[in-house]
Amino acid sequence: MAALNVKPTRMELSNLKKKRKVAARGHKLMKDKRDEMVRRFIVYVRRNRALREEVEQKLAAAMQGFVLARASMRAEAVEEALCYPARPAQIKVSAQHVLSVVVPKLELVSVGNVELPYGIVGTSAELDAAVQAFAELLPLLIELAEVEKTCNRLADEIEKTRRRVNALEYVMIPQFDEAIRTIKMKLDENERGNLTRLMKTKDMLAQKE
Amino acid sequence: MANNQAEIAMIGDRDSVLLAKAAGLAVFDETDAEKASKLIHRLAREGCKVIFLTEPLYAACGEAVSKYRYESFPAIIPIPDSKGSSGVAMAQIKSNVEKAIGADILFSEE
Numbered sequence: 001m002a003a004l005n006v007k008p009t010r011m012e013l014s015n016l017k018k019k020r021k022v023a024a025r026g027h028k029l030m031k032d033k034r035d036e037m038v039r040r041f042i043v044y045v046r047r048n049r050a051l052r053e054e055v056e057q058k059l060a061a062a063m064q065g066f067v068l069a070r071a072s073m074r075a076e077a078v079e080e081a082l083c084y085p086a087r088p089a090q091i092k093v094s095a096q097h098v099l100s101v102v103v104p105k106l107e108l109v110s111v112g113n114v115e116l117p118y119g120i121v122g123t124s125a126e127l128d129a130a131v132q133a134f135a136e137l138l139p140l141l142i143e144l145a146e147v148e149k150t151c152n153r154l155a156d157e158i159e160k161t162r163r164r165v166n167a168l169e170y171v172m173i174p175q176f177d178e179a180i181r182t183i184k185m186k187l188d189e190n191e192r193g194n195l196t197r198l199m200k201t202k203d204m205l206a207q208k209e
Numbered sequence: 210m211a212n213n214q215a216e217i218a219m220i221g222d223r224d225s226v227l228l229a230k231a232a233g234l235a236v237f238d239e240t241d242a243e244k245a246s247k248l249i250h251r252l253a254r255e256g257c258k259v260i261f262l263t264e265p266l267y268a269a270c271g272e273a274v275s276k277y278r279y280e281s282f283p284a285i286i287p288i289p290d291s292k293g294s295s296g297v298a299m300a301q302i303k304s305n306v307e308k309a310i311g312a313d314i315l316f317s318e319e
């Protein structure tokens with residue numbers, strides 16, 4: 001591993017020791033964050049999957065109903081019935097934080113009963129049923145959107161955090177350790193050199209007398 | 210477009226989206242991937258919050274979808290079209306799990 005290029009001084013040693021401490025603490029925090037995020041992610045992703053299955057099933061049913069409705073009415077009549085603008089569905093959007101990851105919170109502004117945007121004369125019952133089914137599905141769809149987005153963002157953030165944890169654990173902290181060791185050895189060596197020199201001088205002085 | 214801004218949009222082929230129109234979603238009838246991508250970018254710029262995309266389009270507009278995937282808004286969500294689900298969305302969830310955890314531990318159970 002490429003060792004850090006540092007001067008073997010006491011100053012540098014104390015700086016490195018401080019950095020090592022910060023890195024170790026950062027590593028612990030990141031690791032905790034990652035673990036908690038994974039835990040929450042699993043909860044979300046399970047819900048995501050359940051919701052997705054439900055939505056796909058119900059939506060397929062609604063769509064099939066709609067295809068039947070189209071078959072039972074004239075094409076122009078269907079278009080005409082549906083081309084009137086319905087009351088736009090509105091959602092309340094806010095953000096919430098999951099471990100400092102901003103995720104959207106979507107809430108459908110409740111519309112009460114489902115209103116058909118067209119008159120019931122001239123349209124088939126199948127069409128009404130399909131529209132009704134879809135409108136009832138809308139809250140589920142919105143929830144799915146929220147959960148799925150949360151999962152996407154969490155997955156991304158987990159990956160990032162994991163990389164950071166690994167970088168700290170396997171690169172930065174070993175590098176610091178290595179540098180600290182090198183400096184310590186250099187300093188010790190200097191110390192020993194000094195001591196030997198002193199002893200030697202003392203011997204020489206003693207011999208002279 | 211401040212007040213009457215469509216917050217939920219749906220893009221897909223005609224059969225699939227007409228139904229959504231009755232429920233009050235902003236509906237765009239589009240089957241061409243390139244045009245749909247442009248539409249996604251435009252909607253995102255205009256502050257659309259949720260875009261439902263039919264699965265064939267979701268698969269075709271990979272670039273536009275991945276651009277907004279990790280941003281807070283808009284949420285681009287694949288939905289099955291009138292021909293039924295093709296499994297794109299499930300694969301997406303799976304890839305999320307693999308990315309976050311490193312191995313697919315949730316879906317391999319069954």
